[in-house]
Amino acid sequence: MNAPLVPGASSGPIALRAKGLTKRYRRGRPAALDGIDLDITGGGSTALVGPNGAGKSTLIRCFMGFERPTAGFVTVDGIDPARDRPKALSRIGYVGQEVGLYPQLTADEHLELASSLRPRFDRAGAVERLTGHGISRGVRTAELSGGQQAQVALSLALGTRAPVLLLDEPVARLDPLARRDFLTTLRDAVRAEGTTVLLASHIIGDLEGVVDSLIVLAPAAVMFHGSIEDARAGHAVIAATSEIAPAELVASFTGLTGRRMSLVRRPGTGDASLDDVVFGYLAAANAARAAA
Amino acid sequence: MASRFRMAVRIQRFEVWSCVLLVAVVGITALIIRARLDAVGAPVECLTPWIFENLVYDAARCDPLSEAFFRIQRDEAGLVMTAMNALPLVVGLLLGVGLVGREIEGGTAATVWALAGSRRRWLLGRLLPILVILVAVLAFAAVATELLAAARVPWQFGRPSFDDAGLHGPGVVARGLAAFGLALAVGAWSGRMLPTILLSALLALFLSVGGHVLLERWVEANAHEIAVPSWFNGEYDGGKFTGQFYRLPDGSEVSSFDIGALAPPGVDPDAWVAGLHVVAVGVHSPDYPGWVATEIAAFGAFGLAWLAATFAIVERRRPF
Numbered sequence: 328m329n330a331p332l333v334p335g336a337s338s339g340p341i342a343l344r345a346k347g348l349t350k351r352y353r354r355g356r357p358a359a360l361d362g363i364d365l366d367i368t369g370g371g372s373t374a375l376v377g378p379n380g381a382g383k384s385t386l387i388r389c390f391m392g393f394e395r396p397t398a399g400f401v402t403v404d405g406i407d408p409a410r411d412r413p414k415a416l417s418r419i420g421y422v423g424q425e426v427g428l429y430p431q432l433t434a435d436e437h438l439e440l441a442s443s444l445r446p447r448f449d450r451a452g453a454v455e456r457l458t459g460h461g462i463s464r465g466v467r468t469a470e471l472s473g474g475q476q477a478q479v480a481l482s483l484a485l486g487t488r489a490p491v492l493l494l495d496e497p498v499a500r501l502d503p504l505a506r507r508d509f510l511t512t513l514r515d516a517v518r519a520e521g522t523t524v525l526l527a528s529h530i531i532g533d534l535e536g537v538v539d540s541l542i543v544l545a546p547a548a549v550m551f552h553g554s555i556e557d558a559r560a561g562h563a564v565i566a567a568t569s570e571i572a573p574a575e576l577v578a579s580f581t582g583l584t585g586r587r588m589s590l591v592r593r594p595g596t597g598d599a600s601l602d603d604v605v606f607g608y609l610a611a612a613n614a615a616r617a618a619a
Numbered sequence: 620m621a622s623r624f625r626m627a628v629r630i631q632r633f634e635v636w637s638c639v640l641l642v643a644v645v646g647i648t649a650l651i652i653r654a655r656l657d658a659v660g661a662p663v664e665c666l667t668p669w670i671f672e673n674l675v676y677d678a679a680r681c682d683p684l685s686e687a688f689f690r691i692q693r694d695e696a697g698l699v700m701t702a703m704n705a706l707p708l709v710v711g712l713l714l715g716v717g718l719v720g721r722e723i724e725g726g727t728a729a730t731v732w733a734l735a736g737s738r739r740r741w742l743l744g745r746l747l748p749i750l751v752i753l754v755a756v757l758a759f760a761a762v763a764t765e766l767l768a769a770a771r772v773p774w775q776f777g778r779p780s781f782d783d784a785g786l787h788g789p790g791v792v793a794r795g796l797a798a799f800g801l802a803l804a805v806g807a808w809s810g811r812m813l814p815t816i817l818l819s820a821l822l823a824l825f826l827s828v829g830g831h832v833l834l835e836r837w838v839e840a841n842a843h844e845i846a847v848p849s850w851f852n853g854e855y856d857g858g859k860f861t862g863q864f865y866r867l868p869d870g871s872e873v874s875s876f877d878i879g880a881l882a883p884p885g886v887d888p889d890a891w892v893a894g895l896h897v898v899a900v901g902v903h904s905p906d907y908p909g910w911v912a913t914e915i916a917a918f919g920a921f922g923l924a925w926l927a928a929t930f931a932i933v934e935r936r937r938p939f
Contacts, residue, residue, distance in 0.1 A: 391729075391733060393729065393732075394937065412736070412738075413736035414736070416736040417736050419733065420733075421729070421733035423726065423729045423730070425726030425729070426726070427728075427730030428730070429630055429725075429727055431630070431633075432626075432629060432630065436629060439622055439626060440731070441734055443622045443744070444731060444735040444736075444741065445734050445735075483730065487734065
């Protein structure tokens with residue numbers, strides 16, 4: 328069983344790059360990210376999936392300049408946030424795990440605040456977006472639903488008109504309807520603007536139709552990076568008892584039915600679901616860790 | 620800029636209004652008590668007849684007036700001055716604790732730091748409006764209590780007194796700034812409200828004690844011989860004394876404990892001592908501006924140092 332990385336398939340200017348990125352929060356503790364190499368080309372939407380503790384938030388925080396790499400570096404549109412954070416952040420719109428809104432301020436006041444912090448903030452566009460979702464701009468955000476708060480946070484990020492959007496599990500706490508609204512807004516906005524999106528999420532089922540490519544991050548390492556098309560058409564799930572060439576096998580795992588399954592690489596002929604691909608690569612990471 | 624000012628106030632409106640209310644209550648009370656002291660209309664010679672030894676003390680006229688004056692001076696004005704021990708510190712803590720600390724705890728720091736890009740610029744935009752409010756409200760308290768302090772010691776005829784040193788005047792603003800800077804830095808460092816409140820309150824207590832220690836040290840360092848014709852005159856010159864002694868005609872200096880034994884034989888010791896020259900050592904009214912300058916410099920520098928530390932902390936820390 329092996330778990331090779333699949334390099335990012337798309338070509339073009341690199342919007343987000345990680346080179347030998349290692350982040351260790353405390354000396355002697357396992358690294359949150361361990362020598363990650365990653366290139367994300369501009370103009371596409373990429374999902375960053377992985378279990379808790381895989382390093383998704385750490386990776387995004389490194390791009391934001393919120394965390395300083397222990398080794399290696401990251402760049403945003405060629406700018407290293409560890410060297411010039413303000414310039415790197417001027418290229419980024421961000422939504423975190425917490426919505427990060429002031430409960431005592433209204434949505435309108437949030438837009439006013441954003442305009443005062445970002446001189447070119449697209450307030451009119453943000454107003455239009457909020458109005459389109461039927462969000463009362465004069466109501467304190469504490470009184471808005473979780474889904475509406477997420478929409479306000481997204482409007483703040485989109486209003487920056489930044490070329491890169493980093494979203495750190497913004498839909499994790501939302502109900503399915505609110506998640507769909509959020510992701511639809513995101514998809515429509517970034518398609519129109521050609522924005523580069525990196526979206527960390529646990530919920531794989533929501534991602535299809537929203538993102539173009541997928542990164543599977545197992546604890547501290549990138550297990551898969553490729554287009555959604557490659558992920559689905561390039562893999563198949565077969566019974567573990569079948570004969571599998573070692574080079575084909577990603578990992579074997581127990582499916583929901585209790586049957587032992589294997590994820591195999593079958594470029595062009597596969598029909599795996601995104602769930603299967605993610606699950607298979609995470610199983611490969613677990614197996615590699617167990618072997619180590 | 621107006622927008623940033625408005626937003627900064629909106630974000631901290633509870634703290635801002637609490638401070639405004641608190642200072643308004645104390646400041647307006649101080650002004651009312653001052654008016655009440657003035658309204659008593661007690662002439663100085665009624666209040667301190669011992670200063671005006673040659674004046675005839677008109678007990679029938681003076682006793683009701685001085686009783687009314689000292690009741691207000693002690694009970695009411697004294698209460699305001701006691702409150703002034705805490706007011707600048709409370710205002711500084713209230714405004715400083717949540718400015719960065721609550722942003723981090725509430726998760727808004729990540730949003731605004733991402734939007735602003737430059738954290739220095741963000742902090743400056745958040746800090747300046749609150750600093751302006753802090754200075755404005757404490758300046759009101761400083762002026763109101765300055766007026767009250769002057770009315771408490773009419774026998775100083777407008778000259779400053781060390782009686783309520785540190786509780787009125789521009790030193791109040793400096794003390795508030797020190798507490799504000801301290802709370803701000805602790806909040807930025809801890810990123811949690813409860814630990815920040817507890818730790819800042821404890822440190823502010825040390826700050827308050829430090830103010831008293833500073834005054835004592837300053838008085839000791841600046842003490843000099845003050846020529847006064849009598850004990851009482853010395854006491855009521857708005858001074859703060861570190862020592863008093865008698866100077867004998869031969870120039871030698873003797874403490875009040877030993878002087879009685881030196882009276883020549885056959886002479887009434889009390890009459891002999893009364894005729895000796897009293898020397899007081901300490902600081903008095905003309906030295907007061909020096910203390911105020913020291914107080915402002917010490918507390919101001921302390922506050923500014925913590926403000927600078929906050930910039931360094933915010934620049935380096937995580938927004939979580």
